[in-house]
Amino acid sequence: MRFLKTAWHHIKRSPYRAFAIVFILMQTFFVISLFTFLVAGSVKIIAYFESLPPVTAFFVNDAKQEDIDGLKEQLLATGKISEIRHVSKEEALKIYQEQNKDDPLLLEFVTADILPSSFEISAKQIEDLAEISSMIKGSAIVKEVVYQKEVVSKLQSWTDALRKIGIAMTTVLLFDSIFLMIILIGIKIAQKKDEIEIVKLLGATNWYVRWPFIFEGMFYGIVGAILGWLFSIALLWYSTPFLQSFLGAIPIFPISPLFIVSVLGAEILLAIVLGVFSSLLAVLRYLK
Amino acid sequence: MITLENVSKTYNIGTAGLLDITLKIEKGEFAFVVGPTGSGKTTLFRLLIREMLPTKGSIIVGNLDLVKLPHKKVPHLRKKIGVVFQDLKLLLDRTIFENTILPLDVAGVSFLQAKKRVEEVLAQVGIEEQKEKFPIQLSGGELQRVAIARALVLAPEILLADEPTGNLDPKTSSDIIKLLVEINQKGTTVVMATHNVDVVNTLGKRVIGLEKGKLVRDQKKGKYAVS
Numbered sequence: 001m002r003f004l005k006t007a008w009h010h011i012k013r014s015p016y017r018a019f020a021i022v023f024i025l026m027q028t029f030f031v032i033s034l035f036t037f038l039v040a041g042s043v044k045i046i047a048y049f050e051s052l053p054p055v056t057a058f059f060v061n062d063a064k065q066e067d068i069d070g071l072k073e074q075l076l077a078t079g080k081i082s083e084i085r086h087v088s089k090e091e092a093l094k095i096y097q098e099q100n101k102d103d104p105l106l107l108e109f110v111t112a113d114i115l116p117s118s119f120e121i122s123a124k125q126i127e128d129l130a131e132i133s134s135m136i137k138g139s140a141i142v143k144e145v146v147y148q149k150e151v152v153s154k155l156q157s158w159t160d161a162l163r164k165i166g167i168a169m170t171t172v173l174l175f176d177s178i179f180l181m182i183i184l185i186g187i188k189i190a191q192k193k194d195e196i197e198i199v200k201l202l203g204a205t206n207w208y209v210r211w212p213f214i215f216e217g218m219f220y221g222i223v224g225a226i227l228g229w230l231f232s233i234a235l236l237w238y239s240t241p242f243l244q245s246f247l248g249a250i251p252i253f254p255i256s257p258l259f260i261v262s263v264l265g266a267e268i269l270l271a272i273v274l275g276v277f278s279s280l281l282a283v284l285r286y287l288k
Numbered sequence: 289m290i291t292l293e294n295v296s297k298t299y300n301i302g303t304a305g306l307l308d309i310t311l312k313i314e315k316g317e318f319a320f321v322v323g324p325t326g327s328g329k330t331t332l333f334r335l336l337i338r339e340m341l342p343t344k345g346s347i348i349v350g351n352l353d354l355v356k357l358p359h360k361k362v363p364h365l366r367k368k369i370g371v372v373f374q375d376l377k378l379l380l381d382r383t384i385f386e387n388t389i390l391p392l393d394v395a396g397v398s399f400l401q402a403k404k405r406v407e408e409v410l411a412q413v414g415i416e417e418q419k420e421k422f423p424i425q426l427s428g429g430e431l432q433r434v435a436i437a438r439a440l441v442l443a444p445e446i447l448l449a450d451e452p453t454g455n456l457d458p459k460t461s462s463d464i465i466k467l468l469v470e471i472n473q474k475g476t477t478v479v480m481a482t483h484n485v486d487v488v489n490t491l492g493k494r495v496i497g498l499e500k501g502k503l504v505r506d507q508k509k510g511k512y513a514v515s
Contacts (some may be wrong), residue, residue, distance in 0.1 A: 002393055013381075198377045201337065202438075203366035204394040 007215035010188060017184050018220065024180050025224020025274075026231070028173035029267050033232030035166030036263050041252050042159035048250045049152050053085075053120035054129050055136070056146045061116065063141040068117070071139050075121070080132060083122040089115050103245075116143060174274065181220065181278035182285070185213055189286040196287065210283045217279025221271030229264045289315040289446065289477050290336065295345030297331055297501075305331035306342070307501040313479060313494075315445070318472040320488050321481040322512055323498035329481035330374060332498070333448050336479075337369055338362050350445065367395055370439030370476075372449040376431055378423045384410070384434050385419040391442045405441060413437045413467060429460035436467060440476075447471060449480040453487060461487065488512040 011018045059068060068086065075081050087095070092115040100106040119136070123129045133147045189196070196209050236255070244253055290313040297305040306328045313319050321329045334340055335347055338354050347354040352365055370391075378387050385406060392402035410416040413433040415426075423431060432452050439447055449468060453461035465487050472478040482488060488495060488511065495510025496503065 002399075195379055198379060199390065199394060200363075201339065201366065201371065201373075201377065202391045202394050203363040203442075205360070205363045208363075208394055 003211035003215055006212035007219060010212060010216050011219060014188065017188070021177075021181055021184055021220045022224050022227065024173070025177050025220055025271070026227040028170065028177050029225045029228025029271065030231050031166070031169050031173055031228075032267060032270075033229050033263060034235070035162065035170065037232065037236055037255075039159060039163050039166065040259065042155065042162060044252050045247070045250055046152055046155050046159065049148055049155060053083075053122055054148050055119075055121040055123075055133050056148070057119045057121065057136045057139075057142050058116040058144045058146070059118060059141050060143045061113075063117070067141045068119075071136070071141065072119070075119075075132065075135070078132070078135075080123055080125065080128040081121060082124045083120075085120045087118045087120060089113065089117045092117060177224075177274065178278045178281075181217055181275070182282045185217060185279050185282035186286045188216075189213065189282065206287065209287060210280075213283050213287075214276055214279045217275035217277075217282075218272050219275070221273075221275030222268055225267040225271035226264070229267055233260065289313055289317070289350065290479070291346075291348040292332075292335075293346045295335065295342045295347060297328075297335060297340070298343045304501045306335070306498075309345070309498075309501075309503050311496060311503060311506060313477060315477055316472070316475055317494060318469070318478045318491075319480070319494040319496055320491075320510075321479060321496045321498060322483070322488060323504075325483075326500070327498040328501040329498060330450055331501070333371070333450050333479075333481065336446075336448060337366055337371060363394075367391070367442055368445055370442065370444035370447045372432070372435045372439045372447070372452045374450040374454065374481075376435045378431065378434060378438075380423050383420055383422055384415065384426070387423070387434060388419075388437045388441055391438060395442060406437075409437045409441045412440070414463075427460075429456055429463065432456065432460075432464050433467070436464070436471075440471065444476065446477045446479065449478065451481055451483065453482060453484050458486070465491070485512040 072084060072086070075084060089112040093110070093112040096110060096115060097107055121132060121136075123132055129147065129149060133145055136142050137145050199209060240253060290311075292309050292311050295309045296307050299305055309328075309332070321332060323329055335342055335354070336349060338357060341355060345355075349365065350368060352361070354365070357365060379390070382390075388406045388410060389402050392405060397405070406419075407416060410419055413436050415430055415433045415437065418426060418430060418434075423434070426434065436449070436452065439449075447468070452468070453464055456464065461484060468478055468480060469491070492509045492511075495505070495507050495512070497505035497507075497510075
């Protein structure tokens with residue numbers, strides 16, 4: 001308790017220095033939170049696309065039912081198809097209406113006629129999907145083939161890139177934070193040289209002198225983590241309506257409150273480790 | 289209580305602080321250490337609190353051999369010795385109460401107990417009214433009392449006072465000396481370095497004389513200058 005009190009005393013005596021440290025830590029934890037949410041969102045998007053049928057073939061608007069049935073027979077004849085389902089224009093409209101039920105404007109002018117019917121196809125062997133996909137592309141009644149594997153692999157490479165950028169930025173900012181804390185706590189120790197000498201002459205142990213600086217580092221870390229997290233939550237909350245309409249049917253929202261609180265918990269733990277590590281380095285360097 | 293045997297201290301620049309000092313101070317004694325500036329009085333005190341080690345010889349304080357004392361045991365020694373430093377070493381940004389409570393805080397005493405003890409000691413030295421003030425708001429004599437209070441707050445077995453009456457007027461000096469005598473009468477060993485001729489001559493206590501680091505006299509009931 002006495003160490004906490006002394007640490008608070010140190011912080012109050014140099015508010016600008018405290019602000020500088022908290023500010024850089026806030027940026028670090030803001031970036032960490034943001035990339036955590038982005039990567040977690042990307043994982044959910046990938047999971048959504050993985051849950052879709054592997055291949056979807058959309059037909060041209062005037063495709064005749066007998067041509068569609070013919071293509072189905074042709075595909076089944078290969079023996080490589082495990083499931084094939086025809087989604088009619090009416091079914092497509094129902095799906096569209098379900099996805100946009102909260103936005104009447106989007107429903108107003110859309111009829112079954114303008115939506116394409118399609119085949120949702122699953123293969124017995126995943127490696128046959130590419131062959132099936134190119135076979136469908138050759139048909140005159142097929143307008144577009146969406147091969148989910150390509151979408152998923154593209155998304156995966158985006159997520160990997162995002163993760164790498166996040167790790168790189170976080171590493172740079174973490175180093176910045178550590179160095180800044182070492183320098184500023186070091187300056188504080190140098191300024192308190194006389195006071196430290198006096199308490200040591202009065203019988204203080206090295207740890208009596210060190211603990212307040214360590215608590216000070218922990219305090220900066222925790223406050224920086226909470227502020228960074230709060231700003232990222234505010235940004236997420238602000239951009240939710242845009243993201244919701246952009247992502248459409250992809251079920252990312254609402255984000256689980258448990259996940260959001262877990263991110264904060266993990267960040268506070270990291271902040272404590274960071275604060276203790278930096279201040280410990282400073283006290284071991286300047287308080288021999 | 290305090291035993292020095294053939295103690296010498298030479299500083300890195302080659303200056304001799306103390307030369308071959310052997311002396312013994314018993315428990316409950318009141319001893320003056322006298323001598324001109326640079327005679328080794330402060331060096332002797334710094335050795336007694338293990339602020340530095342002697343170049344040769346042995347120093348025993350209580351049951352602790354200071355030469356062999358491991359570094360981590362030094363705080364334990366310093367809690368047994370109260371020191372009134374020549375430059376007082378008060379923290380200027382803390383109140384009198386906060387300065388006085390510091391040794392108790394360092395020793396891990398609970399705040400409530402510490403507060404009670406500080407109030408007792410401040411009353412003993414006569415500055416309980418000033419406890420919320422900062423050092424800069426006090427007179428020289430009051431500051432000396434604060435330094436004495438801080439040195440006494442852990443009820444040490446030994447009190448070292450390095451020129452506690454320096455720069456004080458005769459009346460204030462006399463008050464400070466009376467206080468130290470009272471403390472000594474309660475059983476604390478007091479060792480006081482001083483230049484104050486009147487104080488030494490009036491009290492008629494033990495006088496340890498140093499000159500250029502050497503022990504030049506040790507009298508049971510001495511005077512400042514040898515007649």
